[in-house]
Amino acid sequence: MTFHEMNFDGLIGPTHNYSGLAVGNLASAKNAKNTSFPKEAALQGIEKMRTLVRKGYKQGFFLPNARPDLSVLRNLGFTGTNSQMINKAAKQAPELLSMVYSASSMWAANAATVTPSLDSRDGKVHFTPANLLTTAHRAIEHPQTERILKTVFNNSKYFKVHSALYSQNEFADEGAANHTRLGGTYQEPGVGLFVYGRSSQANLTRFPARQTLKASQAIARSHGTREALFLQQSSVAIDAGAFHNDVVAVGNGPALFFHEDAFVAEQQTAIFSSLAEQMPFKAICVSRDEVSLADAISSYLFNSQLLANPDGSTGEMHLIAPTECRDNKAVFAYLERLIADTTQPIRSVTYVDVRQSMSNGGGPACLRLRVLLSDDEIAAVNPNFIATEEQLNALSDWVNQHYRDELAPADLADPELMIESYDALTDLADLLGCEAAYKF
Template identity: 65%
Template sequence: MTTTNAREVNFDGLIGPTHHYGGLASGNLASSRNALRTSNPREAALQGLEKMRTLIKLGYTQGFLPPQQRPDLSVLSQLGFRGPDEHIISSTAQQAPELLSMVYSASSMWAANAATVTPSADSSDGRVHFTPANLLTTAHRAIEHPQTERILNTVFGNSDHFAVHSAVPSIGRFGDEGAANHTRLCTSYGDAGVGLFVYGRDDQTDLSSLTFPGRQTLAASEAVARQHGTQTAVYLQQAAQAINAGAFHNDVVAVGNGPLLMYHQHAYQAQAAEQAFETLRAYLPLQTLCVNADDVSLQDAIKSYLFNSQLLASADGDMSKMRLIAPSECEENSAVRKWIERALQDHNQPIRNVEFVDVRQSMSNGGGPACLRLRVVLTDEQLAAVNPAFLLDEAKIDVLQDWVKRHYRDQLSVADLADVQFYREVMTALEDLITVLGLKGQALYPFQLS
């Protein structure tokens, strides 16, 4: 199937007021390294919004996904804490304070894990399909998918154009981490493409070979492809070496767009990768760009998040003139900077320029520029069907930045989560966000239903 006037729209997660360093994610080295440090939620959100502004200035269409309601007190209620909201927080702080970090986590900011997306050109019914990720490997993220589904239905609520599914069952065999392990490859955005699903484990995986969890499963990837009616899917397993080095998602060691797949030498087992690439070449003129370990070690790739850069076609969709939106840590890492400089001189590959962006608050918790966005390919008609409250221009970014400055703290520690006053501040911020976005009549958050 071919559609016309299609473009890729990035929907970034708006970083919420509860952004803190809880060290909750096993296998995420940055998260573990910075656990219990004091965060700056205001700076984090402003950095994220400035990244969105950068893309708008470069001519790209940009949207956002709102922060989820945090704390999620319904989880604490299920765990036996009862009473008014303030009492639940006080009781949890006294009896099980470690649970507060879980229910206050702002991890939904990493929208690449919100869902897997299949464009209409690739689906059997000609609609754009979304499946929220169940994220079952980590407790603080496993609680996200009910709200993710609600938010996606608010943003993409027109069923003529969009299909929002429920998450696949939260059973170990179906661990799903969303678009961070899915790459849509194509000749152009409007042409039928191929879904490359990367997984960390299947029924034959020797789990003793993994130091950290293989979060994405083959069974989950296959289930999502079935849900979406994906016309062409290819499956490829991560190398245990990459997972054990801290590549908890494929987007830590690989990034693709259009016909280009850029990956680290140790992202996949070599033979499996070549077989997958051969299959992909039957559907499109795949170009691969392998970053050799002699040039950039796996450790430097993960520390700098080179592969968690956004790989974009030019603003008009030209796949021969791509750019990277890279974290500033890539510029500061000498090996990575040298590789980028050499790549820009190599016109046998399509990356023509790089923009370095400061998202240090997110990076310190384990998420780079690509983690912060969900990619959605939309035709003009589909774009017109998106809830306009979630599409951005610079004026709306100014409005959201003013909202952040009114409500966010400039310092937040894990101990602050026990403060009932902080809970009131957060709820006031979310209530004001609903007003700012003009969504008072829409049930964006659970508290609007109570």
Template identity: 60%
Template sequence: MSILEVNFDGLIGPTHNYSGLSFGNLASERNAQLRSNPKAAALQGLAKMRQLLSLGYQQGFIPPQQRPQLDSMRQLGFTGSDQQIIQQLAKQNPRLLSMVYSASPMWAANAATVTPSTDSGDGRVHFTPANLLTTPHRAIEAEATQHTLATIFNDPQHFKIHAPLPANNLFADEGAANHSRLCQHYGDPGVAMFVYGRDGLDSANQPARFPARQTRLASEAVARSHGLTAQQAVFCRQHPTAIDAGAFHNDVVAVANGPVLFFHQLAFVDKDFETIKQQLGNKLNLQLLPVNHQEVPLEDAIKSYLFNSQLLAAPDGDMTNMRLIAPSECAQNKSVSAYLERLLQDHQQPIRSVDFVDVRQSMSNGGGPACLRLRVVLNAQQRAAVNPAFLITEDRITALEDWVKQHYRDQLAPEDLADPAFYTESLETLEALTQLLNLKNFYPFQSH
């Protein structure tokens, strides 16, 4: 088929570290201040890309952002050279230092919300970078994400890159981690399913333990700006119980592709979901794959990231021959492993195989296989218009692996962030990446 889904994975950056900055993300909090392994993290991500490429899927990548990101600190009154600001942060507020060194843009599912040209109304693929304003270490990503998307999808005839939504609590937007597109086939008109944790104006029915990050007002704004009609967008509230259990994004408890919605019993508020089912049932032949709480307890689903697996159609877009790319933790969890065995024995549903991938470094910081990728549905002309520097081939993966092996550290401790040598090392690593990709002045430090 000429219209296919391309996964653009976040390339894990050299400052990958465990700072525990993401309140509500249990893995992030559990592993805070442990030593990380940036080299292993990046190689694990590239190995996943290679695996999908070998299976016949089209694959791209999103480069890491510049870290440390010190512009935000200058706005807060810190002055001096970059190295001097780093030393000030290390002495006065190490948590701010962790923030500006965060490698969280690796989780490309939060990069943006994407609407394909079949749905947008103007024949272009639309992107809205997420403002991510509920977590300070991620809110500093939005401007760079917009620049990156405009570099990858750089043909305005085919692509429209919107600005992030206003940085206002009413319009808190977490990107594709709370958005799914349901359709019969990629080339058919689809329905965008937006999942939110809070309305924005109404403070009722909030989670008791952790914040609800996505607002309905933000989702509605993205739908409007992407040209979606009332018939093309549905809105559903994430269950507060799921958020309080650690499902900080909906993609921790649900994943969809084509006509298939694979979800935990406690993923959605019941009354909202019943309305959604009726709306979607009138538009497409929806295939629901609910997982009962008794089969897989919510805690097991979140700990294993079962629903943060990548749900893929066949490489040619066949929705009857689907594949689940699951974290290896799913094979090690008793209830999840048993469930997956039963799932594959049920030939009434379309998932025909489960492939396990090792992304432990990402998982330890709270992101599974689906967190690492942004899904973009493209026709042949649009795929040809993508900046080729960001499309994956076997040779490109090998070159990126060599770059990682040459420049990344095996171990990174929290105190290393204060080391001026690490600052220099981080920028030199990104400089080498732009040379590899033949990009000029991509990062802010390169234009100074």
């Protein structure tokens, strides 16, 4: 049986907007209340997927969460028809509209944490949707995310979709943005590297340390993970704007590509020694002298996708980087030196334009959830969610038909946006044969 890494990207929804809701996300704060471009955003995401498909990689996608989520407004005391609730919220608590309209489920790296069948004791692929409780607009996602995961991975012989962890501060979980699977090859068991920001309820950083050690440990237990290691993110990185570990580190196979300031140094030494004992581990550390932490975060250098060859071999690896890396002189110069260095496996860089996502704080790696799957497991995935040229063309047509070119903050108060969004998602569910995934 052959195993392959498959990327599942989140489709960017029709209410993509800049509300600046994520504390510690510098790009989100910088662009808060700017006009967004939903159609451009969604098409950029689809083109990134098309880039990988054309390079020969296995690619899938997820539905966007239904937005606005009016069940939240009802829970918070608003009554009447859908339009009446929107009108009341716009007058009485307009900040709630930003929360229920948020399209942040586009960042599939936060959808769930995944343990492949090779690494689980029961031989199934395990998914735990992230509770995302640190921010209100994301904490409402996991019930819909669970339904979507069960729609895509709908064969219980191969897949186990858990419910999100108990939503309490000690178990704050932000998904695969803080988890990396490392191993010698895709054909043998690997190690789950869980990165956490804090080990207690107290937040000791200026910006929220979102992932907790207890959450990571709980996921490893519930998934029956054979080999799990736990490493703390540095407070320096968090306070510089690395709200998730994937802003300062990305790993795949035997390679971990990371900034010098990514982790707590004492723990890093012990963890890396353990990894080196288990696999041909290659630590690719970018020093702060080569790329400052500020440049790494503003360009999202480490939020690039680190890919093996399409055939799964890891001797020569590839980065899918945002165009912001090409535009940053220090980062671009470093990447040119990197791919010329034959002592490490990263051999090429492809730059992709996901500027609409980047402006809200998510790069190429934020937009995808990586899932290691066997041939039989791939055959068991709902085929409507496998990205082919034909399917990507259909999705582009759907976006062009339904999405607005521009969306200003004031537009959230217009019930017509709600109607347009629901109509778009209804048509998408019809297109993909998954009407039960949405509950408007």
